[in-house]
Amino acid sequence: MIETRDLTHRYGPSEGRGEPETESSADPDAPASPVALRDVSLTVPDGEFLVLAGANGSGKSTLVRHFNGLLTPTTGEVLVDDDPVGDDLVAARTRVGMVFQEPRDCFVAATVARDVAFGPENLGLDRAEIDRRVERALAAVNMAGRGDERIDRLSGGEQERVAVAGALAMEPSHLVLDEPFTGLDESARASVLAHLRDLHREGTGIVLVTHDLRDVLDPADRLVILADGAVAVDGAPDAAVDALADLPVRRPERC
Template sequence: MIEVRDLTHRYGNGDPDEDPDGGPVGERDGDDDDGRAGATAVRDVSLQIPDGEFLVLAGANGSGKSTLVRHFNGLLDPDEGEVLVDGEPVGDDLVAARTRVGMVFQEPRDCFVAATVARDVAFGPENLGLPREEIDRRVERALAAVNMAGRGGERIDRLSGGEQERAAVAGALAMEPSHLVLDEPFTGFDEPARESVLAHLVELNRDGTGIVLVTHDLRDVLDPADRLVVLDDGAVAVDAPPATAVEALDDLPVRRPDRPARLLERC
C-alpha cells in the first residue's frame, strides 16, 4: 500500500533540478515556471492506494499531480507530511521504495540508459546486484508482459513511440514492483498506440500490479479504473469511484470521457 499523509510540497524547495510541476527538468507536465518558486504545488494531500488498485490521478497541467507521484518513491521530499510504502517511510529506504513503486515518465526516451531493449530492461535488476539468471528471468518475463517477447535485441531508437512506452514499462516491471506509476503515458500517441498501451496496463492490473495512471485526459481510462482522484490547485477535489466521480467534473479542467469505453470489462 502507498499511504500519503498530509503531504505539502512547495515549488523550488531547495532542489535545483526541480521544475514547477515537481519533476526533474525535462519531465514536466506542461507548464513554465511563471515565477512560482516558493508557491505551494501540493497542499495537505492524504491518500491511501491499496495493492492491486487501478487509480486514475487526473488534473490540469500544473495541478500538482506530477509533483505528488514523485513523492511515492522518494524522487521528491515533502515539506510537510510523509509517504509510506508498505508501512515504511519512503525516506528510510529509497532502494526499497523504488523497487516497490516503479515509475514511468512522460518522455520515456529521456530515461533509457542502453541501446537495446533487453539491456535497458536489465538495468534496474543489475543495480540490485541480482544473479545473472534472475536478471534474465525478469527481463524475459517483463518483455512478455508488454507483448515484446523476443524483441530484446532491437535498438530502442528504432521503436515507435508506443513501443518505447512499452519498453519503459517493461523496465519498471523488471523491478517487480507492487505499484506501477505512469505519468502522462499517452502524450503524442495516435489512437491505436494509446489503446494498445492501455490494454497492456489493464492486463498487468489483472495480474496483480497496482496501477497509478496520471493524466489530464480521461478518454477510455475510467472503464478499467477502480477510483478517480482529481487534483485542483494542488489539493484533492474529487476522490471517488469513476461512476460517481464523473458527475463532479463539470467545473474541473480535465478532458471528460466523450465516447463509450472500448476495453473489455475487468474481471
C-alpha cells in the same frame, strides 16, 4: 500500499523543478515559495487501478514523484507498506515503479533487453534471475523476442512499452505512469492501455496520471482529481465523474 499523510510540497530555489525549500536556504523576508501540493492525504491500496487526473499544473506529477522518493515533502510524510519512503529509497523504488512522460529521456542502453535489465542489475541479482525478469517483463508488454532491437528504431508506442517493461522488471507492487499517452496515436494509446489492463488483472497496482480521461475510466477502480495542489474529487469513477463538469480535464465521451 502507498500512503501520503498531510503532504505539502513547496518549490525551492530551482523554480519548476519540484525541489523543496529548506530552512537553510529560506529567506524570512522573501515571499513564500509556490505551493505545489497542499495537505494531501491519500491511500493507494495494493492492486488498485487508480486514475489521478487534473489540469496541467494541478500537482499530479509532483505528487507521484513523492511515492518513491524522487521528491521530498516540505511537510507531511509518505509511506510504502507502512515504511517511510526516506528510510530506504531502494526499497521504495523497488516497490513503486515509475514510468515518466518522456520515456526516451530515461533509457540507459541502446537495446531493449539491456535497458530492461538495468534496474535488476542494480539490485545485485544474479544473471539467471535478471534474464528471467527481463524475459517475463518483455512478454508482459508483448515485446517478447525483441530484446536485441535498438530502442531508437522503435515507434513511440513500442518505446512506451519498453519503459513499462523496465519498471516491471523490478517486480513492483505498484506501477506509476505519468502521462503515458503523450505523443501516441490512437492505436498506440489503445495498445498501451490494453497492456495496463492485463497487468492490473494479474495483480499489479496501477496509478495512471493523466489530464485526458478518454477510455481510462472503464478499467479504473477509483478516480482522484487534483486542483490547485489539493484533492478535489476522490471516489468510484461512475460517481466521481459527475464532478468533472466544473474541472479543467478532458472528459470521457459519456460525460
